[in-house]
Amino acid sequence: MAKKKKLGLLPKLLIGIVLGAAIGLFAPEIVGRIVKTFTGIFGNYLGFIVPLIIIGFVVRGIADISSGAGKLLSFSVFLSYFSTVLWGIIAYFVSKGILPKLINFSTQVVEADFKENVLLPIFEIDMPPLFNITSSIIIAFILGVGISIVKNETMFNFFDGFQNIISMVLEKTIIPFLPFYIAGIFFELSYSGRITQVVSVYGKVFVAVIVFQIFANLMEYLIASLYSERRITVKEFIKNQIPSYVTAIGTQSSAATIPLTLETAKANGVAKEIRDFFIPLTATIHFPGSSIAITMFAVAVMMVDSITMPFTVILGFILLMSVTMVAAPGIPGGAVMAALALLEGVLGFNETQLALMIALYLTQDSFGTATSVCGNSSLAVIVDTKARKLNLLSDDKE
Numbered sequence: 001m002a003k004k005k006k007l008g009l010l011p012k013l014l015i016g017i018v019l020g021a022a023i024g025l026f027a028p029e030i031v032g033r034i035v036k037t038f039t040g041i042f043g044n045y046l047g048f049i050v051p052l053i054i055i056g057f058v059v060r061g062i063a064d065i066s067s068g069a070g071k072l073l074s075f076s077v078f079l080s081y082f083s084t085v086l087w088g089i090i091a092y093f094v095s096k097g098i099l100p101k102l103i104n105f106s107t108q109v110v111e112a113d114f115k116e117n118v119l120l121p122i123f124e125i126d127m128p129p130l131f132n133i134t135s136s137i138i139i140a141f142i143l144g145v146g147i148s149i150v151k152n153e154t155m156f157n158f159f160d161g162f163q164n165i166i167s168m169v170l171e172k173t174i175i176p177f178l179p180f181y182i183a184g185i186f187f188e189l190s191y192s193g194r195i196t197q198v199v200s201v202y203g204k205v206f207v208a209v210i211v212f213q214i215f216a217n218l219m220e221y222l223i224a225s226l227y228s229e230r231r232i233t234v235k236e237f238i239k240n241q242i243p244s245y246v247t248a249i250g251t252q253s254s255a256a257t258i259p260l261t262l263e264t265a266k267a268n269g270v271a272k273e274i275r276d277f278f279i280p281l282t283a284t285i286h287f288p289g290s291s292i293a294i295t296m297f298a299v300a301v302m303m304v305d306s307i308t309m310p311f312t313v314i315l316g317f318i319l320l321m322s323v324t325m326v327a328a329p330g331i332p333g334g335a336v337m338a339a340l341a342l343l344e345g346v347l348g349f350n351e352t353q354l355a356l357m358i359a360l361y362l363t364q365d366s367f368g369t370a371t372s373v374c375g376n377s378s379l380a381v382i383v384d385t386k387a388r389k390l391n392l393l394s395d396d397k398e
Contacts, residue, residue, distance in 0.1 A: 012179040013178065013179050013182055013359065013362050013363065014363070015179070016179035016180060016182050016183030016186070017182060017183065017186050017359065019183055020182070020183030020184060020185070020186035020187040020190065021186045021187070021189070021190040021199075022190070023187055023190075024186065024187040024188065024189070024190025024191040025190050025191075027187070027191065029119075032119045032187070032188070032191050033119060033120060033121060033122050034122065035119075035184045035187050035188065036119040036120065036121045036122075036184075036188065037121040037122045037123060037124075038180070038181075038184055039181060039184040039185060039188065039351075039355075040121045040124055041124070041125050042177060042180075042181045042184075043181070043351045043354075043355070044124075044125060044126065044127040045127055045173075045174075046174065046181075046340070046354075047127065047129055047344075048127040048128070048129050048130075049166075049169065049170075049174065050129065050136075050337075050340050050341045050344075051129045051130060051131040051135075051136035051341065052130070052166055052169075053166055053170070053337060053338060053341075054136040054140050054324070054338070054341055055131075055136055055139060055140050055143075055162070056159070056162050056163045056165070056166035056167075057163055057166065057338065058140035058141065058144055058323075058324065059140050059143045059144040059147070059159045059162075059163075060144070060156075060159045060160055060162075060163040063143075063144050063147040063148045063156055063159065075383065075386060076278055076281060076282070076379075076383055077281075077285065079379055079382065079383065080281075080282050080285045080286035080379065081285070081322055081323070083220075083286060083288050083375060083379060084286060084287050084288050084290075084291045084322040084325070085291070085318055085319060085322045087216055087288040087291050087292050088288075088291035088292065088294075088295045088318035088321065088322060089315070089318055090216075091212065091291065091292040091295040091296050092295050092296075092299060092311075092314055092318070094212055094296070095208075095295065095296045095299035095300065096299065098208060099205065099208065099296075099299065099300055099303060100303070102204045102205075102208065103200070103201050103204055103205075103303075119188060119191065119192075136341065143155075143159070147159070170337070174337075178358065178362070181355065181358075182355060182358065182359045182362075185352060185355040185356070185359065186359070188352070189352075201300065201304055202297075202300060202356075202360055205296065205297065205300040205360075206360065206363060206364060208296065209292065209293050209296050209297065209364055209367075210364060210367050212292055212296070213289055213292055213293070213367055213368065213371040214371075216288060216289075216292060216371060216375070217371055217374040217375065217378075218234065220288075220374070220375050220378035220379075221234045221237040221238065221374075221378050222234055223378070223382075224237070224378040224379070224381040224382050225237065225381075227381075227382050227385055228381050228382070228384075228385040229385075231269055231381075231385070232268050232269055232381060236268070237268065237377070237378065240264050240267040240268055240377075241264055241374050241377055243260050243263070243264070244257045244260040244261045244263075244264050244373050244374075244377070245370045245373065245374055246370075247260050248366070248369045248370035248372075248373040249366040249367065249369070249370050257283070257369075257373050258279055258280055258283050261279050261283070261373055261376055261377060262275055262276070262279050264377050265278075265279055265377055265380045265381075268377060268380065268381055269381070269384070270380045270381060270383075270384040271384055271387065271388075274380065274383055274384045274387055275380055275384075278376075278379075278380050278383055278384075279376060279380060282375075282376040282379060282380070283373075283376065286372060286375060286376055286379065287322075287325045287335055287368075287372050288371060288372055288375045289367065289368035289369060289370065289371025289372040289375070290325055290335035290336070290361075290368050290369075290372060291318070291321065291322060291325070292368070292371065293360075293361055293364050293368045294321065294335065294336060294339055294343075294357070294361060295314075295318060295321075297356075297357055297360045297361060298317075298343065298347060298349075298357065301349070301353050301356060301357065302347070305353070307347075307348075309347065313346065313347070316346060317342055317343075317346045317347055320342050320346065321339050321342050324338050324339060324341070324342060325338055325339065335361070335368070336357060336358055336361035336362070337358075339357075340354055340357075340358075343357055
């Protein structure tokens with residue numbers, strides 16, 4: 001008997017958005033209050049878990065990266081972080097430049113006939129987090145760096161186990177309910193009359209994000225080709241990258257594409273000793289696709305709600321986000337889950353805005369993952385070229 005294929009997270013999310021928005025158009029108030037009760041409880045639970053995600057993943061991630069140091073580790077980590085930050089910054093300026101031309105945000109906000117705060121929950125369950133966002137980040141960095149310096153195996157194993165527990169919590173109690181949560185949020189948007197605005201605005205932003213991600217990959221290929229003195233052309237990059245790109249779209253996981261990305265790096269002429277450490281490393285620390293998507297969607301959300309932020313605040317957000325995403329759990333939507341704390345703590349997003357960010361990010365997660373995977377291949381060529389120039393490779397360059 002053929003094994004029944006399970007419905008993936010993205011189809012579930014899309015179904016939830018459509019059903020939530022459709023039911024919200026005609027549902028009675030009591031149904032709305034039940035939905036509001038669920039979204040309120042789940043939102044509070046999500047807020048409680050976020051600091052634990054930071055502690056569980058950032059500590060383990062920093063300690064693991066530091067303990068796996070090799071000849072070119074510091075250069076690889078810097079390059080990956082710089083790339084993630086750079087594309088986030090560029091995405092911010094692109095968003096500020098093109099989004100107002102695509103959508104007249106101010107007119108839509110003024111003209112929309114909102115009926116906000118019309119739904120009240122039947123009851124609430126308060127779940128105050130154990131740490132606030134800033135404390136969680138500081139604690140995580142102190143512990144992560146400290147463990148890597150003192151080489152305390154007991155502490156490393158403890159946080160390795162803690163990370164596994166938080167991963168299990170995410171996989172069992174958050175990810176399965178996300179489609180329902182997002183459906184509830186879109187139910188509220190539809191019930192309050194905001195759904196037309198959301199679809200008309202963010203549909204165009206979604207297309208802009210995908211186009212810019214593809215542009216980013218092409219630019220990375222060009223830079224890598226030039227740095228390697230055209231040892232590989234952009235056309236060859238694209239040809240070699242297709243299998244892992246398609247796989248990344250299907251799996252929504254950089255880690256799942258590691259075997260194919262290794263083959264891509266080999267086809268691109270990257271030495272075995274470089275690709276064997278660099279590809280698995282960047283699968284967990286290099287996220288230009290996520291950086292682009294989160295930044296552009298965040299800017300769109302702020303424009304829609306007439307929120308203005310100085311660039312210094314946005315820069316701080318991007319710098320912290322690029323570090324925090326190292327802690328992203330290896331599940332669909334992991335990057336935005338790790339970034340929720342910063343969206344709330346740095347940019348001041350409320351529950352509805354955070355839910356929108358989750359929904360928007362998950363709809364493009366496949367393409368964002370593919371963008372990051374393609375970026376890993378281009379950076380591998382740069383690191384390989386750097387190693388060759390410094391004569392750090394052995395005679396075996398297969």
